[in-house]
Amino acid sequence: MSIDLTYSADVQALIERTRAFTRDVILPIEDEHAGDITAAGGDALRIGMQRAAKDAGVFAPHAPIEFGGHGLNMSDRAPVFEEAGYSLFGPTALNIAAPDEGNVHMLAHIANPEQKQRFLAPLAHGDVRSAFAMTEPAPGAGSDPSALTTRAVRADGGWRINGHKWFITGADGAGFFIIMARTSGEPGQRGGATMFLAPADSPGIRVGRHIDTLDRAMIGGHCEVFFEDLLVADDAVLGEVDRGFEYAQVRLGPARMTHVMRWLGAARRGHDVAVARVAQREGFGSRLGDLGMIQKMVADNEIDIAATRALLVRACWELDRGESASNATSIAKTYAAEAIFRIVDRSMQMCGGMGVSGDLPLARLSREVRPFRVYDGPSEVHRWAIAKRVVGSAKREMRDAR
Amino acid sequence: MSIDLTYSADVQALIERTRAFTRDVILPIEDEHAGDITAAGGDALRIGMQRAAKDAGVFAPHAPIEFGGHGLNMSDRAPVFEEAGYSLFGPTALNIAAPDEGNVHMLAHIANPEQKQRFLAPLAHGDVRSAFAMTEPAPGAGSDPSALTTRAVRADGGWRINGHKWFITGADGAGFFIIMARTSGEPGQRGGATMFLAPADSPGIRVGRHIDTLDRAMIGGHCEVFFEDLLVADDAVLGEVDRGFEYAQVRLGPARMTHVMRWLGAARRGHDVAVARVAQREGFGSRLGDLGMIQKMVADNEIDIAATRALLVRACWELDRGESASNATSIAKTYAAEAIFRIVDRSMQMCGGMGVSGDLPLARLSREVRPFRVYDGPSEVHRWAIAKRVVGSAKREMRDAR
């Protein structure tokens, strides 16, 4: 037989442990903090939840085994991360929240042994948090990374970095930064970027205000960060000079997919809350769950969940084969970001006045998931990239056929 | 010529004064309070803004002329309220925010002269606020008003009222309540309701918690309210005993439409903010405003705005002719609630990361308008009512044809 969608027994067991842990241990903690889920409750709570995750044998499913993780590939992460995402605090508990999870992934692929020891090890163990400093305010690197304006210039024995970043998730309280800076070329050119590693307490790193975004739950917020004559030594270069955009791709594809996994879990929680409610309540003389317009919303949620999962399976499999999978991840991300929003929005609608109130978690879920249609590349940018590829390849075929 | 969509010169002048007042005077105040728009800034701010509106000659466009208003009919209210709604604080400034605006409308139609003097006059002048206490937690009066459970029973020289309400907009700080209570029949029966007027400081009225809803800007919040052996005299009855459901219709149709007017103004502001931004910014080597996917969102917003306005014109005209207009108002409300949400959501999307942040007003607008798909009858309930009418009338025609 060719196609196989079975998870190994080990992975299956981890899925179930994660499911139980998230629902029994973490969800009650989230609900306690329902009135203020800002920054996932902060680092003190994070440390406690992570200890519990370690005890439950579900901590760091993505991290390499030598750094205390379960070493799951992308395909196997999908169902585990989805279970963790069922609570907004679940990813923090398992140490698989953005951006740390993506940083672990990238460091495992690109860092040298010393860097792994110094930065990856404590990150994988949850001893520190981290931030990935790429996005800049207009006209800098936003949807179009090549617009990068932060600069690193040669300085004695290293580099001097200056620049202004924003929407840097987790910056407040991070232990170190991965910094994307231009080492050659000009804004608009698709080359010349380098990644640097720098401890957060390096002179010249200043974390500014938390941007007041619709979503609230990211630990460490989305911050402005300023690099003001930050000096780093040569060994701060992650990988090689001028290959930063290439490395960013190593991070971006998988990071898009793990975002999808986590938010899919959150959407499922919203759906479950709504279904439980309509199963229970009556309206207009019949059970809400028997009313057709409600049934349509329930079914559309099920379809959106199934399609998101199915697209995720495909994209993860391509990533695990070592492909760039940029088309598959763009498709899965775009579909998922819109589907997840629809699922939560319908769930809210199914619950009427309760749905838009704090008495159910739906309104807060809707705030958390909406920005995902913008973060990690707005839907419009992904569609633009998808179409470019298809039309471009049609043009080439026509040219070749002449 | 038959059809005429021209506003009279007086109304046109009022539209323009309202437009200038809202943008020049009120919008800066809203933006000052951007970080916390809760309860439209509170009653102190309200009183100041209302004084300014009086000075600008734009106060109380809906109130009867004898009570200091401009006496506009529904058709003429549409463009004026839309202009006021351009700021979330505008309706409060003009004294046309929910629920006061609808209460003025209803009292003008139903109250007797003494009640008008005692309740309508101060309300129309902005001396007090009011609340309309109808909605109850399940299984009471929600989407289906006939489920009303709050009871008023005969007591010496009046009535004793007991019941539990929620989502009572403006309750905290209101000067008086209009209370919907069952005086005969049982929950589920479409008759037997009566409306009562009671000062807020009457013993037996207790305002509970503010329900923590997605929207924030309503002055006085959405509260739980408890009536515990509230005693009212016979002259507290608004209109006649047992005709409450009928009176509620007098309020509901127009109230739906004024909600649409105000939120349409808010949606237009969102749209304008987004258009200004895309007109300004570049991305991918061309002005954002020249990119097709952005243009599609801009055009879809324009279409949604035009269709909402056009449906409003129709429904208001029917109301002004004295028709119940329940079909036209259901159609306009359902379309508008969804269109307004789409407009703000697209505007947010057009602005990317800025759009979901507090640096632009879009994220907060999106929170304010989302619940309108639930408030004033969820879209599903309106669709159900619309379909019932059409299919019912088809059935009657077929029966008659036999």
Added chain:
Amino acid sequence: MSIDLTYSADVQALIERTRAFTRDVILPIEDEHAGDITAAGGDALRIGMQRAAKDAGVFAPHAPIEFGGHGLNMSDRAPVFEEAGYSLFGPTALNIAAPDEGNVHMLAHIANPEQKQRFLAPLAHGDVRSAFAMTEPAPGAGSDPSALTTRAVRADGGWRINGHKWFITGADGAGFFIIMARTSGEPGQRGGATMFLAPADSPGIRVGRHIDTLDRAMIGGHCEVFFEDLLVADDAVLGEVDRGFEYAQVRLGPARMTHVMRWLGAARRGHDVAVARVAQREGFGSRLGDLGMIQKMVADNEIDIAATRALLVRACWELDRGESASNATSIAKTYAAEAIFRIVDRSMQMCGGMGVSGDLPLARLSREVRPFRVYDGPSEVHRWAIAKRVVGSAKREMRDAR
């Protein structure tokens, strides 16, 4: 009172006569031809139906009174045309089918007295049909009229015209052509076009194949037309030389709206057929009309019908005031073309297997209305134009504010 949506008593009577005539006289004829509605049954049938329409006092509602019509303005045409459009053959019967109706409109505005006598009079009376020859195959005049390639060059005492047109509605059997040709400038320039009038039997006019379109009911088909050294005299010029694009606008705005009126009637028939069926049938143990997903489709149809009508009222009123109304007609056309398709598509879906069969008129209606999203400017082109205007005006405002 300002806004008024009442029709005059005369117009109201004409609406009702048209309604009765279309349903009692024309619909049975259409249904007889259900198996083959090609070209509305041909000219013999047309002549008979038009005689009946004259007898019923409903013929040519749009034509000037001096040419035997009712002289309705755009606002009053809307409900009359909608009633006629209830049958696919109705517009032909009333002589208000495309393109004749638009040609009557344009000739009434632009032709000189001799041209009116020679071309408009017989057209208005139904003695001949006509065609408007503008659209060309790529890379000629399509969505972008300025790409016009057909050329008229000065010849002895007149002009020699050469060019290739297609999608020329009604060409087969037309008595005369209105021809759009370039008299100066180059393809791509927004000037230099002239309109010419030419009898169909002029040497040098060749009507080619009928293009096999999804829709079938247009009398005279959608044809290719070739102008091969067609000689016309100077008095064949309609209006003035080089003002053709300007005149085209006179025709296009109103023609878009009359298309909407007619197709809206067709959509309403589809809706009525579906509602009658769901009112009658049972499924899963309850009347289909009581099932929520069916109710949703019924209600969405009602909303789409109401919004289309409301947008039409607005655009027609602007046109009647003598405005170009290009934004209002673009908005109404775009919304309507999509709404009309949705209405018919949902109606088909409500009827299940019957819906997609020839046992009900829905499948054939769906074929007729689909191309309207392309004809008269594809939705994408209208959206592009709408967005251009809005963003352009935002840019100007910002510039002025500096």
Added chain:
Amino acid sequence: MSIDLTYSADVQALIERTRAFTRDVILPIEDEHAGDITAAGGDALRIGMQRAAKDAGVFAPHAPIEFGGHGLNMSDRAPVFEEAGYSLFGPTALNIAAPDEGNVHMLAHIANPEQKQRFLAPLAHGDVRSAFAMTEPAPGAGSDPSALTTRAVRADGGWRINGHKWFITGADGAGFFIIMARTSGEPGQRGGATMFLAPADSPGIRVGRHIDTLDRAMIGGHCEVFFEDLLVADDAVLGEVDRGFEYAQVRLGPARMTHVMRWLGAARRGHDVAVARVAQREGFGSRLGDLGMIQKMVADNEIDIAATRALLVRACWELDRGESASNATSIAKTYAAEAIFRIVDRSMQMCGGMGVSGDLPLARLSREVRPFRVYDGPSEVHRWAIAKRVVGSAKREMRDAR
């Protein structure tokens, strides 16, 4: 590694052979018949195409190896059927068109050895066609199969069958019928159905009119069929008496999925045609393929194709494991039927006037795929079933939790 989406080398080779065969051999034949694709060109053409398919080694990929097929499971059928579906005539050429393909599947699972020899063998080889006679006009078996009214009553040595069927695909020219008839119970009960096998020339089988459906390409049409005192012997019973509904499930799940596979191929052709065109053409001064609204449609097509395929992978895998997969097949069918329609509709729109004409295959593709939202269970019925399961299971959980 757990998840694997690789096809075996044999299957991969068959996919590629099918791709080449369909495009090089069959598509030119379809395009020759473009003006009239009725009944896939008829049986003479079918026999020729099937001979070619045998020569190309791509015939009967689904049939058991002992009956001359390739014996593919559902997972492996997906990409092969999709390639064949790229031409409307492809499935006929490979002998995998509905209903024969589903009948082969069912007979392979349920028929006894004699029945296999007599019916399955010639069907698998393409010597005869077949029909599956289940659907009845209202109020009989339609979306709700339990409404079955056709009856089989005991007769001497066998059964006497009376009933009226319609929408029986392939009936005209079929060699034999599989007949669903009620052997016990009453319409509305979910038991008591039996399947019978009967040669088409049996006295008492009468094939009525072809129903004039929007789609045209099904060989043998969609016909009415009458059973009038049809006598069959006991050995005509397929499987066991009274287990017909159960067997129907064996057929229905896979048949839904193979429909999706084939129509997905057709949708992809539509998409490819449109992409080729926009890659080639210019409009408004730039390549259409660079215009954002076109890019959006291209990208949305890609997303819909990817999601359909991904849902198919999931459902087929469940079916191959021997699960009923009724939820997964309902989800995949519902999503796919709507997505496939959207893909073709967008493709048509991208091509403007050409798109709705016979000059491109898009208009005819749109007619073929539209009914799939109705056939094999309307979307509404599948959504109803999906919601029932979810809400029902929520109710059980709540009951158990008490």
